[in-house]
Amino acid sequence: MTALAELTSACLARLKGSQVITEPAELRTYECDGLSSYRSTPGLVVLADSTDDVGYVVAQCAALNVPFVARGSGTGLSGGALPRTDGVLIVTSRLNRIVRLEPDDERAVVEPGVINANLTAAAAPHGFYYAPDPSSQQVCSIGGNVAENSGGAHCLKYGFTAHHVTGLEVVLPDGSTERFGGTAPDPVGYDVVGALVGSEGTLGVVTEATVRLLRTPQAVQTVLAAFRTIEAAGDAVSAIISAGVLPAAIELMDALAIEAAEAAVHPGYPAGAGAVLIVELDGPRCEVEAQLADVERLCGEAGAFEQRIAADAAERGLIWKGRKSAFAAVGRISPDYIVQDGVIPRTALADVLQAIDEVAGEAGLRVANVFHAGDGNLHPLVLFDEAKGQTERAEEVSNRIIELCLDHGGSITGEHGVGHDKVVHMGKMFSAVDLDVMQLVRCAFDPQGISNPGKIFPTPRLCGERPGKRSGVHPLQQAGIAEVF
């Protein structure tokens, strides 16, 4: 019997039949996450109903040396939850209880399958919300957000998932369950919670998270400013930041992204715009009103030909709808597209946009630009037609964009994660030694290398080896390497 077959019978012996999926047709429905260009049918799928279920399956995996991959809602865009044919996919979406809502403590305790937006909905009557707001927040799970350190439009002011998680319950790769942190701040010891958030499922499976709830701000104002050119919109972003204003969000869409959004959800953005900027301010009313005046003035000075201020939540919702649906909307104007996620220093925006334009032009493809302009997080959408054999060229353009980000001192991913998709780029951003040292953390958690193997790191390290190479011994003073007192 293969290890996977042994694991399957162990799961069937312990769990309910409805929790264990072995039918090939059913298994295939889990073959990819939100990045459907990579597919791999899992050897087995288990739908966990409790931490104990997760602990049991992982312990069996450890005993049988079978790899496991955790999956929440499956909306990830880097193939982080891409299954293994030789392993089990542990689905946490049925662990969807909000365990406790503690407004007095400004915390919520949630199971990993809780949908991001549902937490804010539950906290809202108490005057609170959960800040990280990835565009997929209506469907993505908090467990997945924790794995990917998800951001969203509002992380410019409020930070990412890592800033909002204060405690975790984790099933470690040996099957044991451990808790780190809690509701109080500054837990004693290494910041293991900080290391776990964003580790993309490679250090274990999160089975419960304690997260911060923020007070709903007294006032929110959303401005939609339309510009003739994307350069003018970029200038407005720089002017706003230089003025010392820290908006909750600054989002930019170019003409192609606007066209797509209009085709899909009709947000009614100003006609003739080469770019629109969405600026959202929140905080105490007096502060927001003063900043709103600044933002309007600065956008006007940068050349905005029309500015609209959302009069109410409905208008705000419509402005945001165009932005948040932009990825999917691109499907209306192109048969296929690649969503890219790169980061540049904000000041390099104009240079990089021009370079993207050139790269796309050379390849004869179109690129729609949607991005979190305030923090330099680009989401270029490379449009192509597979039927016309453009796939390879599109991938080249997409890769070239990542290299542009690195050339300008940026990052290969701002919020979608490395997952499977960007493993090839890690060696361009980090040295082999950097990656080896990061994997010391992996070795502390998962010496067997069974927790979502093949993600993040291009080369797994054999735990026990020391990173780097040792050079010969040189007496300190002789080499003159340090002043000796």
Add this chain to the structure above:
Amino acid sequence: MAQTAELFRPTSIDRLAEMLRTASDDGRSVGIRGAGSKETWGGVGAPVDAVLSTRGLDRIVEHAAGDLVITVEAGVALADVQRTVAAAGQWLALDPPEPGATVGGVVATAASGPRRLRYGTPRDLLIGITVVLADGTVAKSGGKVVKNVAGYDLGKLFTGSFGTLGVIAECTFRLHPRQPALRAVSTPTHDPAERFAEVLATGGEPAAAEWDGTTLTTVFESIEAAADEQAERAILAIGGQLSDAVPPGFGARPWDATSVGLKVTHRLGATSDAIAAVRSATPNARLRVAAGSGVVLAGVGADDLGALDSLRKSIAALDGQVVVASAPEEAKRDVDVWGPVRGLPVMQRIKEQFDPDGRMCPGRFVVQP
């Protein structure tokens, strides 16, 4: 640290790495020292063979003002960072009070001050780090852009690690625009938690709030009109004196080098209970309560450490922990400085991966060398 330890003062990261490589070959244990402003913090260090001063790593590598990011070597004083970025109307939003403290020391001890209420602690502002491990391996994680999720975040692990995973050599931080106006409202009260809740109910968003045992000081930082209005609303709600500067002693530690400092954390809704527990266990404690942050700092005498266990018990019921944050060596030699640590076995495994021979800052932290 042993008196006889050799002191090394590398002037570049390469030299630092070579020094550690040599120390590794010789099997020597290594202590790390910045400005020495927190030598009384943490566990009692075991004697070490060599002490590494980071003061030679004193370069401000890059201030990208337009991107609100700065990269500095670990030996740069936090005050020098603030001076550098102030010219651009910015600041690194960390305000621990220790004079002369270096960036490396602030990060290694996760030191924070009252403005953590709005901006968080070093972990929240550190976006990239270069570290040197015990065997001289130089590695970096993170980067120079605020938004970045590529690879593991070693910065989180090294923040607050007291040098036990390796040497912090260089840090990149996110900066914030400095707000043009400050308004402080000082309100005498015996119930800071209730008063602070009343301030929040006005819709104001204080940058910091601190209660010193008799007076709650609530600080608003914003553009002038908004700072004024928030302060006025706060005074309407809870009364108090308005000032355009924080009162003397604001953000200071309620202890000195000869007394004992306790750091008591708790769930945010239990501030009053935490204060009561501290006062009951150590009636003469001097207090600095970071209202809204879940941290009570208490200055006590060495004799008060006898009450540590019972205080830990009452604070555990509030989901919090009690750490002997600062104390003279003789006062904490027989004391469990950290108390119970959640997830310690995993931390020990992390330590063993980064410093398998246990040579870095032995004794200073929760893990065994």
